[in-house]
Every structure is written in C-alpha cells, then in structure tokens.
Amino acid sequence: MKYLKPKVIIDVVKMESSNVATKSPIQNKKVTLEEKIMKAIQLLHDGIGKSQICKQLNMDIRVFDKLLSMNDNERSFYLKSPLQISHEGKVAKKNEIINIARDMHNNNHSVRSIAIELGMSRKTITKYLDDNVSAINGNYNVKRKSILDPFLEEINKLIDKGHTSSDIENVIRQKGYNGSDSTIRNYRSRLKKSIHETYKNSKTSPATTDLVDRGQLLKLLYKPLIKVKRLSIDYVNKVNEKYPLYKEIIDLVGEFRKILKNKEISKISKWMEQASSLNNKYINSFINGITRDISAVKNAIIYDYNNGLAEGSVNKLKVIKRIMYGRNSFEMLYKKILWLEKRRKIN
Secondary structure: OOOOOOOOOOOEEEEEOOOOOOOOHHHOOOOOHHHHHHHHHHHHHOOOOHHHHHHHHOOOHHHHHHHHOOOHHHHHHHOOOHHHHHHHHHHHHHHHHHHHHHHHHHOOOOHHHHHHHHOOOHHHHHHHOOOOOOOOOOOOOOOOOOOOHHHHHHHHHHHHOOOOHHHHHHHHHOOOOOOOHHHHHHHHHHHHHHHHHHHHHHHHOOOOEEEEEHHHHHHHHOOOHHHOOOOOHHHHHHHHHHOHHHHHHHHHHHHHHHHHHHOOHHHHHHHHHHHHOOOOHHHHHHHHHHHHOHHHHHHHHHOOOOOHHHHHHHHHHHHHHHHOOOOOOHHHHHHHHHHHHHHHHHO
C-alpha cells in the first residue's frame, strides 16, 4: 500500500504499572545540572550510594565526583553558563564606572566635567548619580513575552489529546491568534522533545514504565508482528486497548493485503465502505484515488503483470538527465543511455 499513510495518533505510548502514579507530560520539565547536584547531595546524605544516585538522576559519576570535591564557591562558578559569566563581568565593569562617577561628583565635579572625563553623555552620568540605579539591566533574566502565552493552556490540552499542529492552529486562530504556524510547530516540537527526554530518563527511576516507539508500531502496517523486533503481543494488545483507532487501521491494512494476495476483487467495494467509515482524511484520500481509477486497480488485483519495468526505465532516464544538469541535446542523452545499457550488459 504505497500511498496509504494513515495518521496514527500514537507518539509514545506509556504503559504504567497499576501502583505507580506519574505526572502529566505537560507538568514535567528538564532538570538542570544545578538541580541535579542539589538533589544528589540530599540523596547522599540520606545514605544512598553514588552509583544509584547517578543512575536515578541520569548523571555521569565522574561529573558527580568532580562537583562533590569542590567547595561551594567553586561549584557555584562551575555551574555558571558562559553567558552568565559574561553578564557578571559586564555588571562589574559598569559598577566600577558608576562608582567612579559618584566619587567624582562627591569631590565637587560637575556632571559636564564627569561626562567629558569618562567619555559619556551627561544624561547617562545623571542616571548613574541616582542612588536607585542598578548596574543590572531591568530586563535581565525576564522571560520575553510570547505571542502564544494567552493560548498556552489550550495548546497544552490539545497536545495531551494528540492533536496535530494544524488542528491546534485552527482552534486558536478562532480565539484570536494571529501569529505564524511555525511558532506553534516549534513550541509543540520542543515540548515533545522535553517529554521524550523525561520518559527516557524515567527508565532509570524506581517507577516501572515501558515505552513503545511509534516507529515500531507503524511497522505493523507492512510486517507481521513476529518480524518486528522489540514488540510483543502484550504491548500491542495494550496499545489496541488504549488506542482503538490504531487497531482498526492495522486491521484495515491487513484486509487490503489479503485482497491483493488472494485476488478477491469482489471484496474491494466492501473494503472501501469499511475504510470510509473511519472518516480519516488520509484514508479518504487513498480511497478517492482508487475510485478515480477503479478499473486499473481491479486489473492490478486480477493480473500478475504490471508497468513496473516501464516505470523503472523512465526513472532511470530522468536520473541520467538530471545528472547531466539538463545541459545536453537529445542526441547526447540518447547516446549516453545506450552506452550505459551496453556497459551494464558487459558487466
């Protein structure tokens, strides 16, 4: 089924044990190194071994040992980002200039003379002489407002329900969103990545959680279960129970393959009716394509031969033409194809 691409609303299926309570993916966040080391120190005081701590926090034991060997000041400096270190340097330099300006003013220097001495404007010097002025910019460490902020609660709910970026865009545009679609896609992508990393790290936590990759489940569209690695019948049954639509699509594809294999042309109409009842836009698109060329589809089911040889030859010709960047005459293309065919037969 080359053109059938059903939308399976399964990204990562989480199977939990009955006695384990977990947070909603939206509530999870990426843990920083500073938070990890604080938690590690607390666990170490509780008597938990280093190896178990590093495994639980997904932390390299060498980094753990290095941070523990430092004092508080060294650890604080190590955990600072290059951006934070650069910011602190700029703040210290600005504080020095402010103190110089204030000292000169206390020694009866005028604002004009201070400005000339420091090579700055009088307006800036006047601002520096105000006791309420700080060297730290008022906007530092303040999260810039996003155009998505008024709609985040709605977006998170839709993501939890498995809606696509296009579905989310249609919903929030009706509520006044006028930004670009890429902003929504980027937010959804970042959130899914954060959720995936949280679930991945949860493998090392005490909670018993199994993850089923979407790619493994999609392989059942064209492979039997026994040929799909790392996927058991128990997992598939749990997925089918939680996502009935997935099971319907898999069964539908399997039925279509049986029709092709057994040449049961009489069942194609019934299959199309059954597929249409799912009301899935991708499956409906596939059915529309079959309906437009139903005679050719029936012939493809009945007869063993097909136009694969002709399609392959056309594809080969186009590849050769593109390799030559279109800078050739028909005669040159003709000779090159014949030369390649002759060479292939010799080899």
